[in-house]
Amino acid sequence: MKKLVPILVAVAFSSSFAILFAIRFGSHTPSEAEDYAHLPKSESPPALFNSPDFSFRDQHAAPVTRASLTGQPYIANFIFTTCRTICPLLTSKMVRLQRDLPGLPMRFVSFSVDPEHDTAEALAKYADEWNPDEKRWLLLETTPKGLEAAAVGFHVTAQRTDGGLDAVMHSAVFMLVDQHGVVRGVYSSEEPGEFKALVRDARTLTGAGAALPPVAKARSGEVLFHEMSCANCHERPELAPPLGGLLGQRRTLETSLIVTADDAYLKEAIVAPAAKRVAGYPLMMPSLAGHLTSDELDSLVKYIVALPPPTSNPDVLVEIDPVCHMKVRVTENALSVHLDGGPPAYFCSEWCKARFTENPDAYRR
Ligand code: HEC
Known part of the structure; x- marks a missing residue:
């Protein structure tokens, strides 16, 4: 189901919001064999509304407008680079989309919702950290007025909260825009089913044919760890727990339960992270169910288990x-x-x- 109602995320997350998120994630039953085949045969998604005019600069300081983007479909989202709550999750999904739609004639456009801090240089650095080789990804430096108009035109929210400082409230959706600049789908970033529908619809718009993306070659644990953006979150202790030396350690969960990290715990953390959330992180771990074969999951866990423990004690207060x-x-x-x-x-x-x-x-x- 495509929703036009934007899903609001406050960077200043409330605990009730975090719980709501966890419940929604928890409603998904993961299956390793999930693929795109069970989705209904793809038809061209319906036209919803015209995208608005805008004129911004990308991370290389090149002008990007509604008109310059016509000719190819694109997937858009709304982020800011200093956000520590929902944006790393959104960006990890943006990168996953880029990898799930390899070589197709389409673009990926991230509008910054923080015109004050996100300069072209800051956005270039951000893109470099997350997916340096992706030439199809444009990150747009916005202006306060331009952003306001674009948000109205795309029917999303992007506004500073009255607290100022870092706190921007913005929609957590992905949008599919066709080669004529018409919005063809609005997809919740939280629903695994919608993520897959987005991949399918995007393929349809490029003329690549519906459903199944090409089957990737088996990848090693190390390659997966970097390709799936694990390092982008887990190498920053303020975002996510360091993974080295985890095996056999006791973890305190959001529920205050204490568990020991064994092999099964690590696998569950990757495919069904909502089941056992580690306490103290404003962000949550994105589910990777359906994105890994069982052999890949095994090699990823083997790779994590062999990582050296962090030099500082991860079991902080x-x-x-x-x-x-x-x-x-x-x-x-x-x-x-x-x-x-x-x-x-x-x-x-x-x-x-x-x-x-x-x-x-x-x-x-
Ligand atoms: C968007 C940021 C993000 C990405 C990308 C990400 N993680 Fe996580 N991960 C987290 C956060 C935050 C937690 C702790 C909160 C929770 O459990 O949801 C976590 C928890 C975990 C845990 C449990 C750790 C513990 O201390 O008990 C494991 C294992 C894990 N992630 C593995 C991975 C792997 C493997 C990948 C890549 C395939 C990955 N993560 C990608 C943010 C991320």
């Missing part, structure tokens, strides 16, 4: 953000405020920190 009540890991980079006469307070985002700083008494227990 977990504190509660006094504003949104999310769990926060007390790492070197954790956001904190230390007021006289009390222990430091830790925050999941700049937004919560700013709320607290304005009026600490309102949040003190």
Whole structure:
């Protein structure tokens, strides 16, 4: 089902939002053999609305407009580079789309929703970190006015929250736009079924024929770890837990349950991450069910098990953000405020920190 109602994501995530997300992810029953074949035979997706006019610059400072994009279909999404909550998840999916649609004549367009910080240079660096070889990916530096108009025209939300600082509220959808600039589909980024429908519809629009993408050659654990963006999140301790030396360690889950990381735990973490979420991360692990064969899953787990343990202790303290009540890991980079006469307070985002700083008494227990 395609939804026109945008799914809002606040970077200053509330705990209830995180729970909602977890429930939606949890409703998916993963299967290793999932593929595109069970989807109904593809027909051309219906025209929904005309994309708006816009005029921005891409990460190489080249102008990009509605007109310059006509001639080829594209998949669009909305992100900003300093976001630590939903955007890494969206970008990992954007990269997966690029890999699932290899060599096809189409583009991938990420509109920045943070005109203040996302310069062409910052966007070029971001693209380089996530998928340096993808020439079809344009990341657009926007202007406040241009972004506002584009958001209205695409029927999405992209606005700064009143907290300012890093906090931008934006839609977490992917859009499929055809070669004439007409929007042909709006897909939730959270629903695995919609992700597959998007791949199928995109192939149809390029004339590549419906369903099955070419079967990839078996890939080694190391190749998969980098191709599937694992390193982009897991090499940044503020985003995701370091994976080296994990086997046999005790993990504290969101539910406060403590489990030991064995082989089965690692596999489940990859194909059904919602089942056991590690405590203290504002972001969640994207499910890779249906994107790996069982041999690939085995080699990925073997690769992770052999990774060296991180030099700093990953089993850090977990504190509660006094504003949104999310769990926060007390790492070197954790956001904190230390007021006289009390222990430091830790925050999941700049937004919560700013709320607290304005009026600490309102949040003190
Ligand atoms: C978008 C960021 C992101 C990407 C990409 C990502 N992960 Fe994760 N992963 C997370 C986060 C955040 C957690 C902790 C929260 C949770 O469990 O959902 C996590 C948890 C895990 C865990 C459990 C770790 C523990 O400490 O118990 C494993 C194992 C894991 N990921 C493996 C992988 C592998 C393998 C890949 C690539 C195929 C991958 N992840 C890609 C963000 C990511």
